Amino acid sequence: MKSVETGDQAPDFTLPSQTGEDVTLSGLRGESTxxxxxxxxxxxxxxxxEACSFRDSYEDFVDAGAVVVGVSADTVxxxxxxxxxxxxxxxxxxxxxxxxxxLYGVPKTLGLLPGRVTYVIDKQGYVRHVFNSQLFFDRxxxxxxxxxxxxxxxx
Numbered sequence: 001m002k003s004v005e006t007g008d009q010a011p012d013f014t015l016p017s018q019t020g021e022d023v024t025l026s027g028l029r030g031e032s033t034x035x036x037x038x039x040x041x042x043x044x045x046x047x048x049x050e051a052c053s054f055r056d057s058y059e060d061f062v063d064a065g066a067v068v069v070g071v072s073a074d075t076v077x078x079x080x081x082x083x084x085x086x087x088x089x090x091x092x093x094x095x096x097x098x099x100x101x102x103l104y105g106v107p108k109t110l111g112l113l114p115g116r117v118t119y120v121i122d123k124q125g126y127v128r129h130v131f132n133s134q135l136f137f138d139r140x141x142x143x144x145x146x147x148x149x150x151x152x153x154x155x
Contacts, residue, residue, distance in 0.1 A: 002105050003104070003105030003106070003107065004103075004104045004105055004119065004127055004130070005127065005130060006127050006128065006129060006130055007126065007127065008126070008127050009125055009126060009127075010025060010029075010034075010036070010119065010121040010125050010126065010127050011025075011100075011103045011104065012024065012025050012026045012125075013025055013099075013100045013103060015071065015093040015094060015095055015100060016076050016093065016094050017076070017079070017091050017092065017093055017094075018076060018079035018080040018082075018083045018091070018092045018094075019080070020076055023069070023091060023093055025121070025125075026125070028067055028069065029121055029122075029123055029124075029125055030123060031123070032065055032066055032067045032123065033064070033065055033066040033067075033120060033121065033122055033123060033128075033148050033151050033152075034066065034067055034069060034119075034120075034121040035054075035061060035066050035067070035068045035069065035118065035119075035120055035121075035144045035148065036069050036071065036118070036119045036120075036121060037050070037054070037068070037069070037070050037071070037116075037117070037118040037119070037140055037144070038070075038071045038072065038101055038104070038106045038114070038115065038116065038117050038118075039051070039070060039071070039072050039114075039116050040072060040113055040114040040115075040116060041072060041073075041074060041114070042072060042074045042078045042079060042081070042082035042092075043078075043082055043085075046116075046134075046135070046137050047072070047116075048082075048086065049137045049138070050116070050137040050138075050140055050141070051070060051082070051086060051088055052086055052088075053137060053138050053140075053141040054068050054070070054088075054090065054140075054141050055086065055087065055088050055089060055090070057141050057145055058089050058090060060145055061144075061145060061148060064145070064148045064149045064151075064152045065148070065151075065152050066120075066144075066148040067090065067091070068090040068091075069090065069091045069092075069093060070088075070090065070091070070092045070093065071092070071093045071095050071100060071101070072092070072094075072095065072114070073094075073095055073096055073097075073098050073101070073114065074092075074094060074096075075094055075096060076094045078094075079092035079093075079094055098114070101114065101115075104117070104119070107132070109134045113134065115132065115134065116132070116133060116134050116137075116140065117130065117131065117132045118130070118131045118132075118140040118143070118144050120144050120147040120148060120151070122151055128147055128151060129143065129144065129147040131143045131144065
């Protein structure tokens with residue numbers, strides 16, 4: 001399984017959000033930079049910390065012209081509860097079959113745990129930054145935000 005890397009065209013996909021509406025990557029990226037982050041599971045300590053860190057920096061992402069989208073194998077109803085419980089202002093997508101995770105080549109940690117990888121995708125659909133770390137939750141946010149701000153300066 002080949003991983004999506006910086007410089008690659010981001011594979012398009014459609015998944016249901018926490019509201020049950022289908023979201024397509026190509027529908028998001030034309031107007032905005034997309035921060036697409038894959039995480040293991042709703043309501044686990046690390047994933048909650050990461051999501052809340054994205055929440056706390058959300059306005060900075062919006063001000064820099066980006067949307068934030070989280071993806072895990074959890075159900076639509078799990079995402080709805082997670083988003084409501086932590087007041088997450090961004091979209092969570094349910095990849096219950098792990099089809100999109102596989103499409104992006106998100107690796108497993110220790111061969112067992114779903115990986116934690118963040119992609120920054122520009123308006124033309126190219127991956128401009130990839131950060132892969134199971135443990136450095138806050139760096140997913142800081143690296144993505146730095147990349148988004150740099151892209152905003154380039155336009």
